[in-house]
Amino acid sequence: MTTPPTAASGGVVTDSPRPATNKVAVIETMTTTPTPNQNQTQNQPTPAAEPPVCIQAREFNSWYGDFQALHGIELDVPTNRVTAFIGPSGCGKSTLLRWFNRMNDTIPSARASGTLDLHGTDLLSTRYDVVDLRRRVGMVFQKPNPFPKSIFDNIAYGPRLHRRYTRSDLAELVEQSLRRAAIWDEVKDRLNQSALGLSGGQQQRLCIARAIAVGPEVLLMDEPCSALDPRSTAAIEDLIRDLRHQYTIVIVTHNMQQAARVSDRTAFFYEGRLVESDETERIFTTPAHRETEDYVSGRFG
Amino acid sequence: MTAAPHDAAGELFELANRGRSRSRHVRDGGEAVVKVVLAGCAGFSVLITALIIGILAYEAVRFFMDVSVVEFLTGTEWSPLLGEEKRFGVWPLVAGTLLVTLVAAIFALPTGLVTAVFLSEYAPSWLRAILKPVLEILAGIPTVVYGFFALLIINPSLQWIAKVVTGEELFGAYSAGAAGIAVGIMILPIVTSLSEDALRSVPRGLRDGAYALGSTRFDTSVRVVIPGALGGIMASYLLAITRAIGETMIVALAAGGLAQLTVLPWRQVQTMTAYMVQIFLGDAPATGVEFKSSFAVAALLFLMTLLLTLAGYRILARFREEYE
Secondary structure: OOOHHHHHHHHHHHHHOHHHHHHHHHHEEEEOOOHHHHHHHOOOOOOOOOOEEEEEEEEEEEEEEEEEEEEEEEEEOOOOOOEEEOOOOOHHHHHHHHOOHHHHOOOEEEEEEEEEEEOOOEEOOOOOOHHHHHHHEEEEEOOOOOOEEEEHHHHHHHHHHHOOHHHHHHHHHHHHHHOOOOHHHHHHOOOOOOOOOHHHHHHHHHHHHHHHHOOOOOOEEEOOOOOOOOHHHHHHHHHHHHOOOOOOEEEOOHHHHHHHHHHEEEEEOOOOOOEEEEEEEHHOEEEEEEEHHHHHOOOOO | OOOOOHHHHHHHHHHHHHOOOHHHHHHHHHHHHHHHHHHHHHHHHHHHHHHHHHHHHHHHHHHHHHHHHHHHOOOEEOOOOOOOOOOOHHHHHHHHHHHHHHHHHHHHHHHHHHHHHHHHHHHHHHHHHHHHHHOOOOOOEEEEEEEEHHHHHHHHHHHHHHHHHHHHOOOOOOOHHHHHHHHHHHHHHHHHHHHHHHHHOOOOHHHHHHHOOOOHHHHHEEEEEEEHHHHHHHHHHHHHHHHOOOOOHHHHHHOOOOOOOOOOOOOOOOOOHHHHHHHHHOOOOOHHHHHHHHHHHHHHHHHHHHHHHHHHHHHHHHHHHOOO
């Protein structure tokens, strides 16, 4: 990469409330030559301090046509932590997740009001470049969705969209992304084979590798394990734990044990409202609301 | 049942057993009749196909007793009706067919794919709801109408354009180009409709994955959806080309009647199908070698389209495996 540092992530980062120098350095390493060691040393969380807010929702409402899916959401998603969204089906947790990278733009009837800030900038604003947003906020879906291309081309797809790389830089980026997603050893000998030949669990890790290859800060995961067997699920959960200090991760899950295992914070949604959001341990032991307790103890949902 | 014979469950049981039972013999007999009828229908269509192929092969073989296979397949002159010496080199007819097909393909394949991408990826649902049926109507127009269209609109237009551009009268009253464009218009709905089906069968998850990485709609269409639907698109292309090769009415009307070996689209050509029309509508005696020659041409045409159809099925089968 010969791109000068200023051109890489532009002025977007300066909106960040946290010390900007650190974040710029992280984005630089992620988008150019993502070496995990560097990320780890630079992003080591200071033990006592509260992590800065990454995504902040204020008076956030969302509709599909006339149906209001979300009511007055107030939520802070901390930087470089795992936040789990739990709640029964249809409670709006996936809807909120899909606003974080504006995937709902693809649904004609979907609209929203209120604010949704990413590091202090309203990402719902029409001035916000949605392509840049999605480069910064990656997403992993319920069903693994590798492209019908080779493993290499799957990972290289995103980087190629946004920048021009030399052949060797691209190869390095693909390798580092696959290593980061803990799948390199399984695929390194068949990078040119179709990604559709991989098992479901491998495909999902490939999709995570594909998402992190463009150097996002945030990873959204919409029930990433619900189509996988228990062993593949365990592999993804290990991976989430491994990635938690470099990425802000938001995971929607129906599996409460999973939320308890992988997340630092948990937000419980019910009928389009955020009932409560707190440290995961507190949600599962001493929640403030009756509905939360009923749900996490398996009395309904 | 034993506990309370007069409760609701007991009444239901009694009611369910009240109807007269269908005997096993009636049931099995009915099945046997159905089976025979179905097998008969299936066998009939297979039989018809076999008969057609058989007659084609028989007449072709009789033709090849008069004319050598080598001359037929390598000769470059086709003049079975005129002149002192009849010549049966099939290449002018094949070349005429391929020229018309090529013009049609150049016109219809890119246009059809672009239209399909628009319908599947860009058009709002209300517009697609209008355009898709319009396409199907286009597919239902009798080809003789396209033939008139080629003769009365397309060819004069080409004549005029060629005159303006080159200053010469390139086009005559008939041309391979005008027929080719009309055939292209005829196969356009096939390409569009089948390609659109293929594009829409690409799972939504792939589009979501592409958008989530920051793809624009165009990136998504060109880099993910089209590659994902490539098998179906290729199959639609092959099917359309097969239809173009076999098209008869348009070329009989608009391509001309002179079998000549040429690649120039402003010349008139005779296609394989147009030759057969000429023979069967003309006064060639049903015993003559000219008459039999049309069966040899038909057999060759059948082989060509058969190969294309098989190739199409193979591609489609491979494409179907991909998402399973």
